Amino acid sequence: MATPANLLSWLVWLPVLAGFVVLLLGDRRIAAGRWVALAATLATLALCAPLWDGFDRTTAELQFVERQPWVGILNAWYYLGVDGISMPLIVLTAFTTPLVVVAAWSSIEKRPAQYFASFLVMEGLMIGVFAAADALLFYVLWEAMLIPMFLIIGIWGGSRRVYATIKFFLYTFLGSVLMLVALIWLYLQGGSYEIAYLQQMRIGMTAQVLIFLAFFAAFAVKVPMWPVHTWLPDAHVEAPTGGSVILAAIMLKMGGYGFLRFSLPIAPDASRELDWLVITLSLVAIAYIGFVALAQRDMKKLIAYSSIAHMGFVTLGSFIAYDIWQASGAVAGAEMGLDGAMVQMVSHGLVSGALFLCVGVLYDRLHTRDISAYGGVVNTMPVFAFFAVLFAMANAGLPGTSGFVGEFLVIVSSFKANFWYAFVAALTLILGAAYTLLLVKRVIWGEVGNDGVASLKDVNAREFIVLAALAVAVIALGVWPAPLLDVMRPTLDALVDQLMASKL
Amino acid sequence: MQGTHMVLTMADVLPAGAEIFVALAACVLLLVDALGGGRVRGLVFLLAIASLAGAAWVTSAIAAPGRTVILGGHFVADPMGTVLKLFAYGAAAVSLLYSRDYLERRDLLKGEYLVLALFAVLGIQVIVSAGSLLTLYLGIEIMSLSLYAMVAFDREDGVAAEAAMKYFVLGAIASGALLYGISILYGVTGSFLLDGVAAAVNRGEAPAIGLLLALAFIVVGVAFKFGAVPFHMWLPDVYHGARTPVTLYVAAAPKIASFALAMRVLAEGLGGAVAAWQDMLVVLAALSMILGNVVAIAQPNIKRMLAYSTISHVGFILLGVLAGTAAGYRAAMFYTLTYVIMTTASFGVVLWLSRAGFEADALDDYKGLNRRNPWFAFVMLLVMFGLAGVPPTVGFWAKVQVIAAVVNVDLTWLAALAVVMSVVGAYYYLRIVKLMYFDEPTETGPVESKIAVRLMLSVNGLAILVLGLYPGMLLRLCEHVLP
Numbered sequence: 012m013a014t015p016a017n018l019l020s021w022l023v024w025l026p027v028l029a030g031f032v033v034l035l036l037g038d039r040r041i042a043a044g045r046w047v048a049l050a051a052t053l054a055t056l057a058l059c060a061p062l063w064d065g066f067d068r069t070t071a072e073l074q075f076v077e078r079q080p081w082v083g084i085l086n087a088w089y090y091l092g093v094d095g096i097s098m099p100l101i102v103l104t105a106f107t108t109p110l111v112v113v114a115a116w117s118s119i120e121k122r123p124a125q126y127f128a129s130f131l132v133m134e135g136l137m138i139g140v141f142a143a144a145d146a147l148l149f150y151v152l153w154e155a156m157l158i159p160m161f162l163i164i165g166i167w168g169g170s171r172r173v174y175a176t177i178k179f180f181l182y183t184f185l186g187s188v189l190m191l192v193a194l195i196w197l198y199l200q201g202g203s204y205e206i207a208y209l210q211q212m213r214i215g216m217t218a219q220v221l222i223f224l225a226f227f228a229a230f231a232v233k234v235p236m237w238p239v240h241t242w243l244p245d246a247h248v249e250a251p252t253g254g255s256v257i258l259a260a261i262m263l264k265m266g267g268y269g270f271l272r273f274s275l276p277i278a279p280d281a282s283r284e285l286d287w288l289v290i291t292l293s294l295v296a297i298a299y300i301g302f303v304a305l306a307q308r309d310m311k312k313l314i315a316y317s318s319i320a321h322m323g324f325v326t327l328g329s330f331i332a333y334d335i336w337q338a339s340g341a342v343a344g345a346e347m348g349l350d351g352a353m354v355q356m357v358s359h360g361l362v363s364g365a366l367f368l369c370v371g372v373l374y375d376r377l378h379t380r381d382i383s384a385y386g387g388v389v390n391t392m393p394v395f396a397f398f399a400v401l402f403a404m405a406n407a408g409l410p411g412t413s414g415f416v417g418e419f420l421v422i423v424s425s426f427k428a429n430f431w432y433a434f435v436a437a438l439t440l441i442l443g444a445a446y447t448l449l450l451v452k453r454v455i456w457g458e459v460g461n462d463g464v465a466s467l468k469d470v471n472a473r474e475f476i477v478l479a480a481l482a483v484a485v486i487a488l489g490v491w492p493a494p495l496l497d498v499m500r501p502t503l504d505a506l507v508d509q510l511m512a513s514k515l
Numbered sequence: 516m517q518g519t520h521m522v523l524t525m526a527d528v529l530p531a532g533a534e535i536f537v538a539l540a541a542c543v544l545l546l547v548d549a550l551g552g553g554r555v556r557g558l559v560f561l562l563a564i565a566s567l568a569g570a571a572w573v574t575s576a577i578a579a580p581g582r583t584v585i586l587g588g589h590f591v592a593d594p595m596g597t598v599l600k601l602f603a604y605g606a607a608a609v610s611l612l613y614s615r616d617y618l619e620r621r622d623l624l625k626g627e628y629l630v631l632a633l634f635a636v637l638g639i640q641v642i643v644s645a646g647s648l649l650t651l652y653l654g655i656e657i658m659s660l661s662l663y664a665m666v667a668f669d670r671e672d673g674v675a676a677e678a679a680m681k682y683f684v685l686g687a688i689a690s691g692a693l694l695y696g697i698s699i700l701y702g703v704t705g706s707f708l709l710d711g712v713a714a715a716v717n718r719g720e721a722p723a724i725g726l727l728l729a730l731a732f733i734v735v736g737v738a739f740k741f742g743a744v745p746f747h748m749w750l751p752d753v754y755h756g757a758r759t760p761v762t763l764y765v766a767a768a769p770k771i772a773s774f775a776l777a778m779r780v781l782a783e784g785l786g787g788a789v790a791a792w793q794d795m796l797v798v799l800a801a802l803s804m805i806l807g808n809v810v811a812i813a814q815p816n817i818k819r820m821l822a823y824s825t826i827s828h829v830g831f832i833l834l835g836v837l838a839g840t841a842a843g844y845r846a847a848m849f850y851t852l853t854y855v856i857m858t859t860a861s862f863g864v865v866l867w868l869s870r871a872g873f874e875a876d877a878l879d880d881y882k883g884l885n886r887r888n889p890w891f892a893f894v895m896l897l898v899m900f901g902l903a904g905v906p907p908t909v910g911f912w913a914k915v916q917v918i919a920a921v922v923n924v925d926l927t928w929l930a931a932l933a934v935v936m937s938v939v940g941a942y943y944y945l946r947i948v949k950l951m952y953f954d955e956p957t958e959t960g961p962v963e964s965k966i967a968v969r970l971m972l973s974v975n976g977l978a979i980l981v982l983g984l985y986p987g988m989l990l991r992l993c994e995h996v997l998p
Contacts, residue, residue, distance in 0.1 A: 084990045085915070125889075147915075151906040158900060161945070165953040173953050177945055184905070184941055188934035195919045196927065 014065040015058070019075050019091040022058050022101065023139040026051055026108070030131030033124055041123045045116060052109035052134065059105045066098055068497050071505035073207070074098075081148065087204050090145040094269055094270055095502030097141040099204035099495055100264055103227035104141070104358045106484070107260045108134040110383040111253040114251045114368055118375050119167065119251070126167060129159040130253060137261050141268065143168065145205040146194050153265070154187055160254065160262070167251040175242075175249035182242040190273075192287065193225035197277070210276040213514050221275025226274045227289075233266030234322045236289075237296040247315035248380070252371030255311060259318050260364035264356045267325040270364040271352070275329065276509040281449060283510075289330040294435045296323030301442030305449070310370045310380045314363060314452055317406060320439060321359045321418075327436060328352030328421040332510055334428035342507055348424035349503045354492055358405070361488070362414055365402040365481040369395070372474055373454075377463045382453050387461025391467040396455045398470075400480040405485045413488035528622045529874060530583045530592035533574040533600060534640045540566035541633040548626025556624055560615060563629040567608040569637065570750050574600050582998075584646055588708040591646035594996035595778070595848075599643045605638050606767040606814050612971055613863040614760030616964065617816075621669070623758065628668055632764060635661035637767055643775040647707045648697040651779060654694070655740065658772055661685050662765055666757045678756025683751040685739070693736025699729035700784075709784040716787035727791055733780055734795045741773045741829045754822035759869060759876065762818055763862035766825060767855050773829075774851040777836050782844055789839035796837035797929060799875035803830030804936040808865025811943045821861060824902060827940055828854050832918050835931060838920035841997065846916035848993045853901075853909045853982065860975040861898045864891060867964050867972060881947055891969075892951045893960070894976030901945040901979040904937050909982035912990070923938070 029051030036044040053358040067074055071508035073092030093101060111130055119126045136156040143149035157180055164176035193444065198204050201212045214222065232239045243263075247255050270289075275282050297320050304316035329352045332345035372395060373388070374380055390392075405412035418439065425432040459465050470478065488495065528535065542568065548559050574597055582593040611632060618624035638658025647652040663686065667679030701707055703725035704715035715721050735746060742750040754762050781792055807827025814820035832854070835847025861971035868875035868884075877882075885892040914937060918930045982989055 081985075082912075082987045082990065084987070084994055085919075086801060122885075125885075130664045154905055154911070155907045158896075158905065161948070162952060165844065165949060173949055176953075177942070180945060181942060183934070188938060189931070191915070192918065192922065192927070192930050192934055195915065195922050195930070199919060199923050333833065 014061050015076070017077055018058060018062060019077055019138075019142045020095065022055055022062070023052060023091070023135045023142060025058070025135070026055050026131045026138070027135035030128040030135070033131060034128040036124060038124045044124050044127055045112075045219050045305065048112050048131055049109065051131060052105070052112050055134065055138075056105045056109055057184050059102045062093070062098065062126070063102060064496060066093075069096075069501060071095065071501040075100070076144070081145075085147065085216075086198075087147040088145045088201060088206065089148060091142045092144040094467075095499040096268065096506070099353070099357055099498060100141045100261075100268060101138050101257065102415075103264070103357055104134060104137050104261050105194075105255065107360065107364055109257050110364070110480060113473055114256070114477050115253045115454075117472055121167060125162070126251075129163050130257065133159045133257060134162075137257075137265075140265060144195075144206055146206050146209060146273075148204075149206070150187070150191055150194060154184075156262070157183060160258070163254040163257075164246055164250045167254065170247040170249075170494055171245070172249040175245040178242045178289070179246040179283060182232050182239065186229040186239075189225040189316070190229035193222045197222065199322045206272065210509060211259040212277075214278065216280060216284075216515060218365060219278040219514070220284065222279040223274060223281035223285055226269065226278070228361075230266040230269035230274060231292070233269065234263060234326060235266065235319060235320065236292045236323070236326060236401070237300060238292075238354055240296070240300070240319045243319060244312050244315040245368075247318075248309060248311045252367060252374065255367040255371075256364040259314070259367055261319060263322055264360060267322065267329065267352065267356050270326065271506065276506065279510050280513055280515055284326060286330045286333045289326055290334070290432065293327035294325040294432065296320055297327070297434050297439050298442070301439055301446065304446040305442065307446075308382050310373070310382055310450065310454065311367065312380075313382070313446060314366045314370065317446060318359065318363050320443065321355065321363070321406075324355045324418055324436070324439075325352045325359070325420045327425065328355065328417075331421070331425050331428050331432070333505060335424060336434070336511060338428050342511060344424060345510070346503055347420055347427075349506060350499065351417050351420030351424060352415070353499050353503070354420060354488075354495060357495060358413035358417045358485070358488060361481055361484050362402055362405045362412075365398075365478065365485065366406060368477060368481070369399045369402060372478075376467055380426045382450065384461070385454040385464055387455075387457045387464055388467065389455050390459050391464060392469040395478075397468045399455055400451055401482055402485065403447045403451045407444040411486065411489050413485045413492070415489055416492045428479070523884065527585050529577055530579070530675045531590055531644070532577050533570050533636060536573045537566065537633055537637045537640060537975055538569050539632050540569065541637065544626060544633060545630050547817070548630070559629055560611070560624065561628045562643040563611060563633060564608055565606045566633060567754070570636070571601055573602045574604075576647065578873055579716060584710075588710060589647040589650045590644055592644060593998070595998065596643045596775075598992060598996045599775055602637045602641055602852055602855065603636060603643070603771045604772065606859055607632060607764070609859055609863070609971060610760070610763045610767050613763060613859075613866045613968060616968065617758075617760050617866050617869055621758075623669055623760075629663065631661045631665050631668070635665070635764070636768065639772040639775075642715060642772045642779075645775075645779050646709055648700065648709070648712070648780070648784070649707050651776060652690070652697060654772070655690060655776070658769060659690065659888050660677060662897065663771065664924075665761045665764060666753060668761065669758055672758065674756045674799050675758060675761075678753045681756075682749050682753045689739030689746070690735050692732045692739070694737060696729045696732025697733065703729060709779060713786060714786060719867070726788060730785065730792050731795070734787075734792055736779050737773070737780065738799050740769075740776055741827050741833070742826055743799040743833060744806045744826060747803070747806070747826045747829075750817050750826060751822040755816060755819040759818065759862060759874065760864055763859065763866065766821070766862060767859045770855055770858075774785035774832065774847060776832075777847075778844065781836065782839070787837070793837050793839055796833050797926065800830045800837060801929065801932060803827060803833065804933055808936045808940040808943075810938070814943075815863060815878055815920065816830075816876050817878055817881070817947070820878070821858070824940065824943070825858070827936065828902070830936075831933065834917040834929065837926045837947055840923060842916070842923065843920035844997050845990075845993045846886040846913070846920045848997060849990060852993070853913045853979075856975065856982070857898055857901045857910060858976055860894065860972065860979065863968075863972045863975060864895045864898065867891060867968060868962055869880070870963075878947065878950060879957065881950040882954040884951040886956045887959060888962055891972065894972060895951060897976050897979045899947050901983070903941040903944040905941070907983045908979050909986060909989075910979070911983060913988040930938075
């Protein structure tokens with residue numbers, strides 16, 4: 012297949028432009044606006060076909076590169092390119108957004124044009140974040156993304172939406188600005204914002220530690236890691252369904268992506284020195300947050316906490332490499348943790364997105380997220396129950412689903428590093444199963460709990476398409492993750508080499 | 516040699532053509548208004564705008580690529596001056612345009628108001644082109660006296676009169692401090708000319724203690740004009756007390772003059788003593804960023820909130836100046852110019868929303884604006900994110916550069932303080948967005964305004980976004996014109 016020119020630019024700007032078209036069409040012509048939104052997101056997804064197809068799986072080099080001068084005096088470039096880490100995340104973004112559009116098709120009544128426009132603009136910005144090869148461009152898109160998300164939670168969210176969205180914005184903004192100072196410092200040392208260049212720059216240990224901490228502030232908040240996770244349950248609970256889906260499926264991944272793209276390669280020595288910090292916080296997230304999830308009465312809150320626990324695997328897998336290297340003396344094993352982290356990111360994107368959509372389906376009908384308001388949903392909504400149980404199983408890490416692959420890889424690799432890491436990490440197999448199955452038991456199984464549940468209607472065609480698409484992806488990735496691993500292989504190989512080489 | 520002759524030739528005054536033009540235009544305006552009485556008010560307004568356009572034309576026509584010094588060194592025409600003046604005319608013209616309806620409805624659109632506005636511009640021009648400490652002082656007084664009168668323009672308004680009084684008394688003290696500093700500086704360097712001062716400082720002739728004393732008073736004067744903490748007390752009262760058009764007028768173009776004042780005195784005249792004034796500015800900048808941002812949170816009135824926000828932005832501008840490097844001055848200039856664009860738009864929205872008998876200065880007046888008029892809610896959203904420094908608005912690039920400037924001189928802690936304070940600042944800007952987008956409107960009537968205002972406000976708002984996406988041109992301009 013011939014690769015279209017400027018493919019990445021199309022992926023970034025097509026949704027943004029479509030967003031402005033929808034905005035111009037306005038609420039009065041929202042019927043047309045919806046179709047524009049759907050067409051644009053589907054076109055973006057279609058553009059991922061040549062991206063996936065034309066991607067060279069034998070190199071760690073940036074591909075589909077576009078490079079134009081942007082801000083000459085600051086030596087900032089409009090520089091796009093993808094490698095094995097960013098490409099799958101772009102595809103994930105392009106896959107998720109149309110589902111969000113379809114899910115919101117007629118359920119959003121308040122200012123729908125602005126709703127769809129926000130998601131379209133977000134999609135472009137998120138793809139841009141993954142595609143940016145210039146740190147300043149990355150930062151601009153990274154921050155710009157906060158604006159539509161701020162509006163999405165604030166306008167269409169639940170009763171405490173204002174508190175949640177301001178907390179969300181300020182938390183992530185505070186983390187990000189420290190990263191900005193670090194990037195500026197790096198620029199003043201090296202004279203370039205090019206990420207690949209920053210990755211090769213020699214940096215002294217003290218500086219590396221400070222840079223690592225600044226990056227850590229940005230990415231740990233975004234992931235989010237314990238103890239800076241508190242914005243997430245609030246934001247998730249109050250966000251509209253689509254907002255929760257994008258937040259869980261894509262935005263959290265940006266934290267993990269940041270660790271892999273910035274923290275580890277730019278400050279490898281500081282990462283080695285401080286990996287205990289990340290590993291400890293990850294294990295706390297996995298174990299402690301697992302217990303917290305167990306105690307939730309709100310469906311969305313439960314899934315939000317489960318997200319934090321699952322993202323703990325991503326950070327654990329990313330930073331376990333040093334310990335494996337030390338314990339086994341071989342580089343080969345180190346890569347498995349990174350593999351696991353990446354698969355976990357993609358998988359969690361699909362599964363958590365799907366779970367939030369399931370909650371959205373129920374919420375649209377009964378307007379409550381209380382677990383106790385449901386019970387016996389399987390009796391009235393058998394098709395929905397099938398999907399919900401499938402995604403719940405994937406969330407618990409059942410073999411055959413995508414949730415299994417990532418967790419398994421990370422747990423196995425942490426065995427190589429330290430038995431106790433693996434022991435704590437493996438707790439999630441119990442905890443994850445416990446809170447997920449408890450949710451399923453209370454909401455789906457059993458006798459019909461009340462009149463509300465009795466009156467439920469099963470999923471309509473629109474909801475069916477959305478859930479089915481996700482179900483297919485979850486199972487496909489669970490049964491046959493090889494294509495994804497193949498794409499990532501050379502890039503992760505190169506990343507491991509970067510981790511192990513001292514920059515002092 | 517120039518300036519030693521008693522006879523002025525055309526070449527001796529031509530570089531000051533724009534100043535002469537504005538002074539004459541103001542006089543003509545006064546005459547037309549006096550002769551025409553109340554009947555020609557529309558004409559007078561058009562004449563005022565035309566004068567500013569004419570000044571822009573004259574300034575561009577006589578702009579020379581290099582530095583021209585006339586009148587014995589007291590007047591300097593250089594590329595930086597040209598650009599700053601052009602921006603000042605633009606800011607003044609746009610401010611007047613936004614104000615017209617407001618003033619007309621309250622019967623304040625008198626010829627004198629416009630004449631004062633033009634004289635304020637004249638003061639700004641003189642400050643921008645000052646080659647000596649005396650010219651600087653002259654310019655400051657022309658500008659300040661015009662602004663005091665503008666604040667007090669509405670005779671019926673007691674609050675405005677009080678604000679004008681505070682402005683005048685504190686401004687006079689500041690002028691006094693500046694003048695005192697200038698006299699000491701003259702004593703230790705033997706020159707009023709900035710070139711002469713610079714030469715004396717660079718040769719190390721000036722006694723250190725005398726220089727420090729002079730510096731202290733001059734920095735106080737500059738800080739007063741900027742509104743930097745702890746010399747900021749006048750600013751919230753003036754912003755709050757003055758009629759909104761006057762607030763806009765005080766908030767926009769005079770900031771350019773403040774920047775020019777800092778550049779002329781500190782960078783050009785006392786550039787050799789940067790080590791001595793850097794510490795003073797560090798304190799001023801840090802205090803301004805902290806106090807401005809923290810106190811702004813508690814303000815229920817948007818004009819007062821924007822006043823404290825101004826104080827915090829002054830802190831950021833000073834970051835660029837205090838670095839004392841070419842990149843720092845460029846950053847400060849870029850920050851000043853973009854700040855003027857943003858602040859003009861912010862008060863533009865306030866004026867646009869005001870009607871007869873309704874001031875639109877309480878935060879609650881912005882509730883549900885997205886319902887009533889999505890486009891101008893969006894413009895205000897751009898302004899708020901711009902002031903907060905969130906990309907893709909131009910406010911981000913302004914912050915990036917001043918932060919880079921201080922990191923470059925190893926004041927990384929100050930940079931960290933600055934970014935943390937910008938997060939604090941984000942809170943109160945977000946609150947406006949929250950009111951506009953998340954709350955329901957308390958009144959639902961459409962907002963009426965003239966097409967010219969709507970157009971100008973749209974361009975003004977979009978400039979924040981367009982310059983944010985492509986800041987290169989303005990950056991190059993700043994780089995190009997700074998010495």
